[in-house]
Amino acid sequence: MAHAYTPGLRVAELTVLRKERRLPIKGEVLVAKGDVVTSDTVVARTHLPGNVQLVNVASKLGLPPEDLPTVMVKKEGDAIEKGEPIATTKGFFGLFKSNVPSPCDGSLENISTVTGQVILREPPTPIQIDAYVDGQVVEVMEEEGVAIETVGTFIQGIFGVGGERTGEIKVAVANAGEVLDASRFDDSMKDQIVIGGSHVTWDGLQKAMQVGAAGVVVGGFDDPDLKRLLGKDLGVAITGHEDVTTTLVLTEGFGEIAMAHGTFDLLKKREGRKASVNGATQIRAGVIRPEIVIPIVEERDKLQEEAVGEATGLEIGSSIRVIREPYFGRLGEVTQLPNELQKMESESMVRVLEVRFEDGSEALLPRANVEMIEH
Amino acid sequence: MSENAKVRAIVATDCGSTTTKAILIKLVDGEYRLIVRGEAPTTVEAPFEDVTRGVLNAIREVEELSGHEVLDGEKIIHPNDGERGVDLYLSTSSAGGGLQMMVAGVVMSMTAESAERAALGAGAIVMDALASNDGRLAHEKIERIRHLRPDMILLSGGIDGGTITHVVELGQVISAADPKPRLGIGYNLPIIYAGNTDARGEVENLLGDKTALEMVDNLRPVLERENLGPARDKIHDLFMEHVMAQAPGYNKLMGWTDAPIMPTPGAVGSIIETIAKRQDIEVVGVDIGGATTDVFSVFQDTFNRTVSANLGMSYSVSNVLAEAGIENVMRWVPFELPELGVRNRIKNKMIRPTTVPQALDDLKLEQAIAREALRLAFEQHKSFAVGLKGVQQERTISDAFSQSASGETLVNMMDLDLLVGSGGVLSHAPRRQQAAMMLVDGFLPEGITRLAVDSIFMMPQLGVLAEVHEKAATEVFEKDCLIHLGTLVAPVGTAQEGKPCIKLEATFPDGTAIDEDIPFGEMKVYPLGVGETVGIKITPARGFDAGAGQGKVLEATLGGGVVGVVVDTRGRPFVLPTDEQQRVAKLDKWAKAFDAYPVA
Numbered sequence: 001m002a003h004a005y006t007p008g009l010r011v012a013e014l015t016v017l018r019k020e021r022r023l024p025i026k027g028e029v030l031v032a033k034g035d036v037v038t039s040d041t042v043v044a045r046t047h048l049p050g051n052v053q054l055v056n057v058a059s060k061l062g063l064p065p066e067d068l069p070t071v072m073v074k075k076e077g078d079a080i081e082k083g084e085p086i087a088t089t090k091g092f093f094g095l096f097k098s099n100v101p102s103p104c105d106g107s108l109e110n111i112s113t114v115t116g117q118v119i120l121r122e123p124p125t126p127i128q129i130d131a132y133v134d135g136q137v138v139e140v141m142e143e144e145g146v147a148i149e150t151v152g153t154f155i156q157g158i159f160g161v162g163g164e165r166t167g168e169i170k171v172a173v174a175n176a177g178e179v180l181d182a183s184r185f186d187d188s189m190k191d192q193i194v195i196g197g198s199h200v201t202w203d204g205l206q207k208a209m210q211v212g213a214a215g216v217v218v219g220g221f222d223d224p225d226l227k228r229l230l231g232k233d234l235g236v237a238i239t240g241h242e243d244v245t246t247t248l249v250l251t252e253g254f255g256e257i258a259m260a261h262g263t264f265d266l267l268k269k270r271e272g273r274k275a276s277v278n279g280a281t282q283i284r285a286g287v288i289r290p291e292i293v294i295p296i297v298e299e300r301d302k303l304q305e306e307a308v309g310e311a312t313g314l315e316i317g318s319s320i321r322v323i324r325e326p327y328f329g330r331l332g333e334v335t336q337l338p339n340e341l342q343k344m345e346s347e348s349m350v351r352v353l354e355v356r357f358e359d360g361s362e363a364l365l366p367r368a369n370v371e372m373i374e375h
Numbered sequence: 376m377s378e379n380a381k382v383r384a385i386v387a388t389d390c391g392s393t394t395t396k397a398i399l400i401k402l403v404d405g406e407y408r409l410i411v412r413g414e415a416p417t418t419v420e421a422p423f424e425d426v427t428r429g430v431l432n433a434i435r436e437v438e439e440l441s442g443h444e445v446l447d448g449e450k451i452i453h454p455n456d457g458e459r460g461v462d463l464y465l466s467t468s469s470a471g472g473g474l475q476m477m478v479a480g481v482v483m484s485m486t487a488e489s490a491e492r493a494a495l496g497a498g499a500i501v502m503d504a505l506a507s508n509d510g511r512l513a514h515e516k517i518e519r520i521r522h523l524r525p526d527m528i529l530l531s532g533g534i535d536g537g538t539i540t541h542v543v544e545l546g547q548v549i550s551a552a553d554p555k556p557r558l559g560i561g562y563n564l565p566i567i568y569a570g571n572t573d574a575r576g577e578v579e580n581l582l583g584d585k586t587a588l589e590m591v592d593n594l595r596p597v598l599e600r601e602n603l604g605p606a607r608d609k610i611h612d613l614f615m616e617h618v619m620a621q622a623p624g625y626n627k628l629m630g631w632t633d634a635p636i637m638p639t640p641g642a643v644g645s646i647i648e649t650i651a652k653r654q655d656i657e658v659v660g661v662d663i664g665g666a667t668t669d670v671f672s673v674f675q676d677t678f679n680r681t682v683s684a685n686l687g688m689s690y691s692v693s694n695v696l697a698e699a700g701i702e703n704v705m706r707w708v709p710f711e712l713p714e715l716g717v718r719n720r721i722k723n724k725m726i727r728p729t730t731v732p733q734a735l736d737d738l739k740l741e742q743a744i745a746r747e748a749l750r751l752a753f754e755q756h757k758s759f760a761v762g763l764k765g766v767q768q769e770r771t772i773s774d775a776f777s778q779s780a781s782g783e784t785l786v787n788m789m790d791l792d793l794l795v796g797s798g799g800v801l802s803h804a805p806r807r808q809q810a811a812m813m814l815v816d817g818f819l820p821e822g823i824t825r826l827a828v829d830s831i832f833m834m835p836q837l838g839v840l841a842e843v844h845e846k847a848a849t850e851v852f853e854k855d856c857l858i859h860l861g862t863l864v865a866p867v868g869t870a871q872e873g874k875p876c877i878k879l880e881a882t883f884p885d886g887t888a889i890d891e892d893i894p895f896g897e898m899k900v901y902p903l904g905v906g907e908t909v910g911i912k913i914t915p916a917r918g919f920d921a922g923a924g925q926g927k928v929l930e931a932t933l934g935g936g937v938v939g940v941v942v943d944t945r946g947r948p949f950v951l952p953t954d955e956q957q958r959v960a961k962l963d964k965w966a967k968a969f970d971a972y973p974v975a
Binding site: 025049051052053054065109110112114115117119121158159222223224226232233234235236237253254255281283323324325326328344345346347348349350365366368369371 | 513514517518539540543544547548550551552553555577685690691693694696697698714715718719720721722723724725726727728729730731732733734735736737738803805806973
């Protein structure tokens with residue numbers, strides 16, 4: 001039979017992490033294998049080909065396209081400056097000449113005698129990528145990028161907004177069930193990654209941006225607030241490129257839902273340390289989850305070999321969290337794993353498990369509706 | 376004896392983005408029948424990164440369930456020796472996000488649309504269609520190509536012998552964008568040129584060096600005719616050579632199959648086209664998945680396929696809400712639910728797409744969303760499945776009184792014979808009545824229409840099989856693939872609630888005779904089993920048309936199914952009451968007529 005398991009999001013107190021930092025196109029790698037880097041070290045750079053401008057010189061000069069070579073003053077490959085003529089008519093006995101000036105700096109790429117168009121390429125745009133996490137270069141991919149390895153705490157969220165940022169961890173609530181509202185923020189949180197409990201309110205997130213927090217990590221957030229934040233309804237969960245000043249990472253989901261205790265306690269333990277966060281999320285074809293990386297290189301010795309192999313399945317005693325109504329967000333422990341399909345209230349026939357919640361109550365749930373809490 | 380006649384056992388797999396499904400077909404008493412089906416998680420992504428692992432697991436499940444040995448270790452036993460092995464192994468694939476293409480043509484409503492039709496027909500997702508007249512400036516088009524990073528581009532434009540300027544201009548735009556493929560850094564992007572043959576030299580100069588350029592016959596050689604076959608075939612070839620070859624394990628899988636691996640939607644289209652042709656009927660098929668909804672139709676012998684790339688029930692569920700608007704989703708929900716709760720629930724489904732509805736209310740909400748996803752996907756399909764535009768029509772004097780512009784939709788709901796639904800929310804609905812209701816509400820068929828679901832979604836495997844063994848594919852399709860729900864009778868017209876709509880006269884096989892006036896605004900279901908038929912006389916009231924014309928009597932033979940004969944006098948166009956109480960009461964009443972949900 002096919003092996004079914006319910007993977008959870010990863011929460012690791014101390015682990016080895018490898019981050020690939022790749023250029024979108026080939027370029028130059030600026031560090032060497034073995035180099036120690038910090039999150040802001042530039043590790044590779046390249047130039048993206050410049051934007052293209054198409055100028056229909058033939059129509060501007062009222063000529064048939066095949067006559068273009070007779071009027072061009074710049075050839076393919078020539079450098080050009082904005083305003084400089086790229087084509088000139090001979091005029092009438094040297095008078096009444098018409099020019100076509102270049103609309104941009106750059107180079108002339110192509111002259112077409114079929115369409116009468118001239119293609120100009122603007123200067124290339126430099127781009128560079130940084131290391132994102134403090135660590136060591138363990139691999140150099142020639143002209144493409146590097147792999148950085150670090151040791152530290154790694155926490156995956158379920159959904160995020162905003163890109164890569166770094167800052168110091170600051171816990172702003174007393175426990176994992178508290179709401180992060182505007183009153184929890186102050187100016188000292190500038191450039192910090194602020195940890196909340198079950199929820200961040202709209203005003204809370206606004207205040208976070210106002211004080212210049214680098215990130216907010218919290219259990220839940222409301223969808224109508226997400227719509228306000230993005231200016232549109234988010235249709236498909238592909239995020240990370242939003243124009244927001246504070247990266248938001250949800251560890252549990254939408255609504256008000258207490259952050260898993262393990263996650264909260266770990267973040268609390270790491271308070272004051274430098275962390276890297278990334279809100280980028282993609283839930284289809286090549287799942288990407290938002291993350292918090294807290295490098296603790298000096299604890300490398302404490303590192304124990306991690307169990308390698310397939311994720312283990314649900315077992316009696318496994319800690320789980322319910323991820324769908326009617327018990328959404330509740331935490332418990334698996335007490336039974338019956339083999340037979342069972343009928344739910346909705347009449348769906350599904351594989352089930354029995355769970356005992358933290359308050360001692362029990363319920364029967366579809367296995368698909370729980371998530372293992374891994375540590 | 377032909378090669379095909381010797382085929383006794385067939386295994387076909389479909390590698391989806393999350394699940395790989397295998398079916399075993401065997402020759403039993405002279406006809407091909409489905410024996411079992413197995414499935415296993417797809418293994419394209421880490422930690423496995425080898426699609427064949429999932430394929431082997433799915434086939435192993437087939438072996439366990441059927442007792443028929445297919446594998447010798449990690450090898451498919453080939454051919455069948457009477458007891459072990461298979462004579463044909465085939466596969467389709469949509470793993471890794473399927474085939475993502477851009478198309479370009481000179482005029483948006485002409486060659487660009489033909490190019491889009493070719494790409495969709497081949498099973499691609501069309502990310503964007505560029506045209507000389509699409510209103511975007513050249514640099515915007517260039518930016519778009521760079522940003523989207525398609526797997527392949529289909530460039531068309533111009534009729535053979537016509538002007539080449541515009542299509543060369545498009546070539547310049549693509550060349551300037553210097554597009555890079557989505558997967559893999561080290562290979563050139565495949566580009567298919569299927570435009571004016573006179574421009575081939577210019578296009579070669581522009582794109583020959585920097586892309587993997589292929590030339591095929593013009594897909595619109597003259598305005599009056601499309602020639603999509605060569606472009607479609609080339610897309611399939613390049614899908615195999617370039618795109619699939621980049622995906623982990625596919626090189627190995629390609630070595631196993633007896634025919635080229637087809638993109639899943641292309642294969643579904645192929646089986647639907649085959650069935651429509653063999654039975655001479657007009658068909659609509661829909662596959663509502665987690666991420667996308669595909670609609671296929673055959674009207675007037677013309678096959679069309681559309682992919683609504685962001686309408687689906689899990690990954691894209693939130694987008695259904697965004698596109699339909701919360702009011703449209705909520706109008707199908709027969710109870711009150713605060714907007715905040717609905718929005719958060721839908722987003723939670725999006726971020727955890729594999730969960731299933733446990734509570735009845737949750738199921739009802741999910742099925743409300745499905746209705747809107749189906750409606751939106753079908754609207755997109757109707758606006759795309761049109762006659763060729765730009766064609767001059769010869770008209771006689773009689774046509775002058777019923778003039779129609781070229782480019783009108785081919786979809787005529789009154790002519791539709793068979794509506795087939797598939798995809799989790801339809802196929803796995805706890806009661807079949809729920810699937811019937813979702814299909815009726817989402818598509819609003821008119822007149823008389825047969826309804827069916829493909830319960831285990833084997834249309835992809837049958838589609839690829841149809842390419843090499845049509846007999847086996849159609850026999851299994853007819854006998855094992857479809858679950859017939861029954862037949863819908865839905866007169867067109869509107870009236871006030873409770874006013875006369877139609878009169879039905881029939882004697883059912885169990886001896887029950889009906890002679891009933893059904894007023895406007897009702898749903899009625901009459902049991903009629905699978906394989907049974909009933910002769911029925913339908914007399915529409917004034918202003919209503921059941922298929923024979925307004926007010927005209929229609930006599931027809933209706934087929935049964937697991938639901939039966941469904942009579943829908945809610946009118947076309949269909950309007951739900953706006954008053955909250957009335958709306959909820961109506962929804963409850965209709966659901967009760969179907970016996971769609973357990974009574975609390």
